[in-house]
Amino acid sequence: MIELRPxxxxxxxxxxxxxxxxxxxxxxxxxxxxxxDAQAFLRYAFVRAGxxxxxxxHHSLYQNxxxxxxxxxxxxxxxxxFTVADALNIFRFYGLKSFSTIKSGxxxxxxxxxxxxxxxxxxxxxxxxxxxxxxLGTKMIDLLKEKxxxxxxxxxxxxxxxxxxxxxxxxxxxxxKTTQKHMSTLKNQFSYVANHFRMELKE
Numbered sequence: 020m021i022e023l024r025p026x027x028x029x030x031x032x033x034x035x036x037x038x039x040x041x042x043x044x045x046x047x048x049x050x051x052x053x054x055x056d057a058q059a060f061l062r063y064a065f066v067r068a069g070x071x072x073x074x075x076x077h078h079s080l081y082q083n084x085x086x087x088x089x090x091x092x093x094x095x096x097x098x099x100x101f102t103v104a105d106a107l108n109i110f111r112f113y114g115l116k117s118f119s120t121i122k123s124g125x126x127x128x129x130x131x132x133x134x135x136x137x138x139x140x141x142x143x144x145x146x147x148x149x150x151x152x153x154x155l156g157t158k159m160i161d162l163l164k165e166k167x168x169x170x171x172x173x174x175x176x177x178x179x180x181x182x183x184x185x186x187x188x189x190x191x192x193x194x195x196k197t198t199q200k201h202m203s204t205l206k207n208q209f210s211y212v213a214n215h216f217r218m219e220l221k222e
Contacts, residue, residue, distance in 0.1 A: 037145030
């Protein structure tokens with residue numbers, strides 16, 4: 020049996036590596052520094068209420084009672100509520116290094132943009148490595164769409180790195196169309212971020 024459940028903070032040990040797997044270069048670019056890695060911040064943010072990386076913004080995919088995936092779906096209004104919570108988490112976690120982290124995050128948001136208007140974003144998709152290629156990604160996207168606060172005017176968006184052709188092929192099969200290719204020049208001592216495709220699905 021496969022089901023999608025609201026994520027819980029107690030799932031952090033399984034959830035964070037799956038979230039991280041959805042875009043390691045981007046997470047490293049924003050959240051890694053000489054003292055901590057990106058997953059350390061994601062663990063901090065996941066167990067706290069509010070924000071893009073909170074357990075409250077995720078759903079966990081279970082197969083036969085075992086957590087096998089995670090994902091997030093949110094509209095523009097919900098995305099607007101992330102700003103304060105994310106900023107507070109960054110300030111509390113990074114202290115004096117918060118400003119460089121926020122600066123990197125703002126650069127990423129120009130490449131991987133939050134939803135606007137009637138857009139609903141599907142994001143942070145991760146499937147357990149041993150179970151990839153078995154249709155669980157498709158199932159999770161279908162179930163996430165059922166959880167979304169959708170109106171008749173809404174449509175789905177997602178972003179995928181050009182260095183992740185398997186994921187893009189999946190989205191192509193599901194009917195997503197590439198609408199833009201965002202060129203990236205983002206690079207620091209810890210990571211570089213590749214060009215990304217913006218994809219849309221109107222139903």
